[in-house]
Amino acid sequence: MMYDIANLELSLPDLANKPLLGKAPRVEILKGLSFQVPKGAVLGIVGASGSGKSTLGRAMLRLLEPTAGQIIFDGTDITHLPEEHLRAMRRRFQMIFQDPMSSLNPRRRVHGLIAGPLKLHGFEDISKRVAEALDMVGLPAHFAMRYPHELSGGQRQRVGIARAIALRPDFILADEIVSGLDVSSQAQVLNLLGDLVRDLGLTLAFISHDLSVIRRLCTRALVLNQGKIVEDADIADLFDNPQAAYTRELLSAIPLPDPYQAWV
Template sequence: MTEELLRLDGVRKYFGLRGVPWQAAQAVRAVDGVSFVVRKGETVGLVGESGSGKSTLARVATRLLDPTAGRVEIGGKDVTRVRGRRLRPVRRRVQMVFQDPQASLNPRQSVGTILSTPFRAQGTRPTRTQLVELLHQVGLSEEHLERYPHEFSGGQRQRIGIARALAVSPDLLICDEPVSALDVSVQAQVLNLLADLRDELGLSYVVVAHDLAVVRQVAGRVAVMYLGTIVEEGPSDQVYNAPAHPYTKALLSAVPVPEPGAVRERIVLTGDVPTPIAPPSGCPFRTRCYRAEDVCATERPVLQPVAGQTEHLAACYFPEPPTSERT
């Protein structure tokens, strides 16, 4: 078995809302019982609509947020309740690349100072040679060390964010929408950079995105989230070519096809996304599902193998039929 870098077991993250005199306090169930494994050498895509809990799950996995319940293991060690200085070894193994490079970089610090921060947090002082090497790894040069974030383009700022994440030589990078704030041409450059770094440094990735085309390009395995839960998971080819969960099929039907005259079935979901304060009973997707039946309202389905496949899982009582049957 390949080494496990990250394991989430029944992770929940609730955010409390203050009550008022006529109403009790409530909780937003951002992540509601997620189990997830990332192994060495893997690139895993985490997809879903806005508000599905992807970014919150990423922050819990990196221990930027404390889980409300569940277990977080990094490198086989339970770090669920680790805090303060004891988190330093954890930071060496898992780092995060944030969505907005402009907001994640301190505008008052030069690039050299920004790249030095991870070293200082680990109790060491980097040499200029180390900082220059980091810049070279992401396609920048030594002259950029003295510049400030506002002097760079969006793509260059994201490269700086990636270089900062690489400073402590992590095994796993969790990339939260790493290209969503960039132009399409720059997106391709950053994705190619991540692929080159994976091959060169032996990195593993968790790529959080709502752009299914981006995830298909970089990920070998995909997990689909809806309302704080994972509803489908499996190898990219199987999930994209034969989606088993109705929600996954609806998402894929909305992806534009770059072929003139191509005809495909478009699934339009009815209703609004339920509030995470009071999610539906049973299956969280049943209020918008075109295959829902009475049993879907009684008990939440769990991830189970699809059509005898051991790696392709779906949490659905009535999954989509295999491709041959569907045809």
């Protein structure tokens, strides 16, 4: 099992309502979430804005520390693992962020963006690994010398993917990574992720507000609403026989029965 999560809770300071003196009140974001992610799975995490899906993703990677509950990653309890012990594990779980322009240092060339984490984790043959990563995401070798602003949105997202897979992780979390792309670029990135999952044996969690995207890529999905899991089902069951009223609302918001049909 790649992830075994039990009764996960997480609260964050409500800075908007912080008094002039004293601590900010805390707002409960995640409310008793329990689920498992088998090795090799492609899990969708779906919900409307504010449902807690991105917070859940960051908690899974210990970018946020849970208030209660347990996170087991590949047999190791990382719930409150100190950073000095967690650092050695971080190569094994990587994140691809929604906005590549904010996650890619604009002052560094693509080579440096991918090479940085490799150096941090003590890899050798850095240039070779950078070239291999670019090749795996379908970018020519000369892109290594470009800056992020010289790339299209889809190309920047491919660089983000290359930076993650260069470390040869076991698990990748992708947070709304196609939401800012046009339809054609979305299709290309989703196809690329599917190929990488198959070729590299990755376990993937894909966060999206769009069920049609989840259907295109994932085999199973968690539906979140107000910090709770309202449905956990295989994709076919989710679309053919949704159990939660909230899931049916999300399905009814899809503008076409299958907007990805023309891409396949």
